[in-house]
Amino acid sequence: MMDFYDSNLVLIQATCTGLILALSIQVPLRMGVFSFAGAGSYGIGAYLAAILVIEQEVSAFVAIGAAMLATAVIGLLLGLLIFKLNGLYLAMATVAFDLIIGVITINGGETTGGSTGLYGVITDFTMGQMFALTVIVLALVALSEVGRTGRRVDAVRDDPELALSMGISLRRYRLTAFVVSGALGGLAGAMNVLVRSAIGPLDIGFGLIVLGLTMIIVGGSRSWKGAVIGAIIFTWLPDILTAIGEWQELVYGIIVALAAVFLPRGIYGVLVDLNKWLRRRRRERRDPPPAVAAEQAGDIDPKPGDVREFALNEETVP
Amino acid sequence: MSAQPVERTSTPVLELRDLAVHFGGVRAVDGVSMKLMPGLIYGIIGPNGSGKSTLLGAITRLTRMTRGELLFDGASYAHVPPSRLARLRVARTFQMVRLLPDLNVRANIQIGADSRTTSDDRTGSRPSWFERLRGPAVSPAVVDAIRRTRLGGFESYYPSELSYGTQRRVEVARALAMDPRLLLLDEPTAGMNQSERAEISGLLRDLRDEGLTQLLVEHDVQMMMDTCDYVFAMNSGQLIAEGEPGEVVRNPAVQEAYLGRKWGRDA
Ligand SMILES: Nc1ncnc2c1ncn2[C@@H]1O[C@H](COP(=O)(O)OP(=O)(O)OP(=O)(O)O)[C@@H](O)[C@H]1O
Ligand SMILES: [Mg+2]
Numbered sequence: 001m002m003d004f005y006d007s008n009l010v011l012i013q014a015t016c017t018g019l020i021l022a023l024s025i026q027v028p029l030r031m032g033v034f035s036f037a038g039a040g041s042y043g044i045g046a047y048l049a050a051i052l053v054i055e056q057e058v059s060a061f062v063a064i065g066a067a068m069l070a071t072a073v074i075g076l077l078l079g080l081l082i083f084k085l086n087g088l089y090l091a092m093a094t095v096a097f098d099l100i101i102g103v104i105t106i107n108g109g110e111t112t113g114g115s116t117g118l119y120g121v122i123t124d125f126t127m128g129q130m131f132a133l134t135v136i137v138l139a140l141v142a143l144s145e146v147g148r149t150g151r152r153v154d155a156v157r158d159d160p161e162l163a164l165s166m167g168i169s170l171r172r173y174r175l176t177a178f179v180v181s182g183a184l185g186g187l188a189g190a191m192n193v194l195v196r197s198a199i200g201p202l203d204i205g206f207g208l209i210v211l212g213l214t215m216i217i218v219g220g221s222r223s224w225k226g227a228v229i230g231a232i233i234f235t236w237l238p239d240i241l242t243a244i245g246e247w248q249e250l251v252y253g254i255i256v257a258l259a260a261v262f263l264p265r266g267i268y269g270v271l272v273d274l275n276k277w278l279r280r281r282r283r284e285r286r287d288p289p290p291a292v293a294a295e296q297a298g299d300i301d302p303k304p305g306d307v308r309e310f311a312l313n314e315e316t317v318p
Numbered sequence: 319m320s321a322q323p324v325e326r327t328s329t330p331v332l333e334l335r336d337l338a339v340h341f342g343g344v345r346a347v348d349g350v351s352m353k354l355m356p357g358l359i360y361g362i363i364g365p366n367g368s369g370k371s372t373l374l375g376a377i378t379r380l381t382r383m384t385r386g387e388l389l390f391d392g393a394s395y396a397h398v399p400p401s402r403l404a405r406l407r408v409a410r411t412f413q414m415v416r417l418l419p420d421l422n423v424r425a426n427i428q429i430g431a432d433s434r435t436t437s438d439d440r441t442g443s444r445p446s447w448f449e450r451l452r453g454p455a456v457s458p459a460v461v462d463a464i465r466r467t468r469l470g471g472f473e474s475y476y477p478s479e480l481s482y483g484t485q486r487r488v489e490v491a492r493a494l495a496m497d498p499r500l501l502l503l504d505e506p507t508a509g510m511n512q513s514e515r516a517e518i519s520g521l522l523r524d525l526r527d528e529g530l531t532q533l534l535v536e537h538d539v540q541m542m543m544d545t546c547d548y549v550f551a552m553n554s555g556q557l558i559a560e561g562e563p564g565e566v567v568r569n570p571a572v573q574e575a576y577l578g579r580k581w582g583r584d585a
Pocket of ligand 2: 371372413504
């Protein structure tokens, strides 16, 4: 057990940061906000934590806290700027945001270390602390998926107009999505730089969007459990696939494509559907649906809102 | 059943003044004024496309109005954002069933009750952030709404597992769970059989007897005559008649609006 842990330390760390990066894209997506700004926040969080540690010699927790605070505020500002955009336009705007962050890190001179990036980011950050933070984040995200908040998030995503008529402020939920996404991205980036002790422009490119998105598409986009499944698969799979050498990328691509086509709600979605189906079967065997018989007996109105109904019913007028 | 009681003592729950909604050149609603007094069921009839649903959309602030004034309890709310209307306790159902596919019947209804558990609830102590986040497991309002709409036994079903008529009842239950002061219903019995319709009609009358003001859009004239205290007839975005249900239905202008439309369509 200890051997496994030691020899796979890097992968275990990458699973945690990958998971939180995936959540930074999944949380807004669950609210119907197609924002990939989490990837840009990851870059900001990583660089900010690195700079604070190198120049101010702050502790790991101060670096992480500052990174999350900064990315949450930037998320809010970005949100205020673009939350009214829809679907694809919003997605494009957030991708642009990510690319701008990339450009800034390359051209940041000594502060960001240019194309080499920053290294020597050494703190007392431990694996235990990393696990603890990851678990806390998972618990909070899980909490947002159940009860009142979970229902309201469902409404905001699936039927915004209905959500409004149920007293839900879309603006508030969408802005929250940006803030949470920013903080999660910042956390993932900061933790990554603290365990890896270095960060460069190549670590925060477009690839982060692809990685996070792949994790939640294959794992499942509606639940933190899907993000966990995806994070584990796509952190460990490339490592396993190195065994087959040059075919690696092809196999990877095929898996993603198959999942996108055949599992629209990801692996976790399949488990949910299976569970629903089993429950229904058990229920139907125990007792048939209460009013189905009555409904089948009655004559169902042929077409809702047909004008002819009025003419037919006219005889009933006294 | 008498005609609209003139405003003797109380202010109308809802008042519309010269309300208009234009979509480009289409005058979907064009200068409608009405007053709804407390504790009565009002009906709107009118042929397809006469602007009934658009009118409900404007009343609930989901559809942008072109001109006019909206008053709830005598106070203008023409500039209040739609998400605030739940606080005024205005509830509605939609012409097309709009249930959330990933939530079961109980959770779909609970969404209505959720709107009542916000921090501005003056009764009782302020809920903690955790209580507000989680909400109650099952509110009494939900239990009550399920009982009244006879959805008992369906609580753990998902919308896709229900017949159309049952889905509609879930919509009504969700609106009731908001504990409304004004209930707007857009063809709540479309797709239901006769006995289900009679049941809904009975439910609406019970609610009226408890003091709930309602505005009901329906095509089924018999149902409107059985249910409503007062009926408005619309055509091409305008009111063409109003009064006691039987009177309005016999009104020549109303009959022509329907029949003319029918012939025009068949031609
Ligand atoms: N969003 C929209 N954009 C443009 N035109 C619209 C829009 N919504 C409604 N209309 C038009 O406004 C008119 C009134 O439509 P509305 O749905 O209010 O009628 P209705 O009385 O509810 O009809 P039905 O009995 O078929 O439900 C119709 O001509 C319709 O085509
Ligand atoms: Mg309509």
